[in-house]
Amino acid sequence: QKEVEQDPGPLSVPEGAIVSLNCTYSNSAFQYFMWYRQYSRKGPELLMYTYSSGNKEDGRFTAQVDKSSKYISLFIRDSQPSDSATYLCATKNTGNQFYFGTGTSLTVIP
Amino acid sequence: KAGVTQTPRYLIKTRGQQVTLSCSPISGHRSVSWYQQTPGQGLQFLFEYFSETQRNKGNFPGRFSGRQFSNSRSEMNVSTLELGDSALYLCASSLDGQGGQPQHFGDGTRLSIL
Numbered sequence: 001q002k003e004v005e006q007d008p009g010p011l012s013v014p015e016g017a018i019v020s021l022n023c024t025y026s027n028s029a030f031q032y033f034m035w036y037r038q039y040s041r042k043g044p045e046l047l048m049y050t051y052s053s054g055n056k057e058d059g060r061f062t063a064q065v066d067k068s069s070k071y072i073s074l075f076i077r078d079s080q081p082s083d084s085a086t087y088l089c090a091t092k093n094t095g096n097q098f099y100f101g102t103g104t105s106l107t108v109i110p
Numbered sequence: 111k112a113g114v115t116q117t118p119r120y121l122i123k124t125r126g127q128q129v130t131l132s133c134s135p136i137s138g139h140r141s142v143s144w145y146q147q148t149p150g151q152g153l154q155f156l157f158e159y160f161s162e163t164q165r166n167k168g169n170f171p172g173r174f175s176g177r178q179f180s181n182s183r184s185e186m187n188v189s190t191l192e193l194g195d196s197a198l199y200l201c202a203s204s205l206d207g208q209g210g211q212p213q214h215f216g217d218g219t220r221l222s223i224l
Contacts, residue, residue, distance in 0.1 A: 043114070043200055051210055096158055096165065097155070098143070102152030
């Protein structure tokens, strides 16, 4: 079983839609959770970073962690064509070993 | 503040050759990690360096090696290249890799093996 599982998509939504991206993880020791956005021909860019359970909001983006079910979510409100990218979830424990999902490809259609 | 810089951006090699990739971390960051990214496997961890020492290692053969210099810059070397080594190689840096510090990535080196 992989440490982090992510639905690869692809996901295609109309502009203005609410997007929900999800991951599950296997190790309850993971405490830190991240979402990265990767545009074509670029490296992953840190989008959201959360610690333990709960929600974190930044503009149109909300990251949610449910440690009881080992579930990570990223919500994008009022999606824009510029949000079209691959989204990677990631997690780590107190050490420096990061575990990444395989990424979900998102296309927002104008 | 400059981000993580990787050079070169693109490389084309043939089977059997070797290659060296370079990574300059964000100023002040001392932990540097390397990843291989392919469409089917996603991001796979190669190794992490901190204070010129390899601190963590993924499940890659010994043909993949790295080092870190006293200024935290890092290099990755792949010897006896195989077709399957074609991938995007990403470098990521963090302050010291402990606690909750996230990693910040460069734009990668795209390696193509002919």
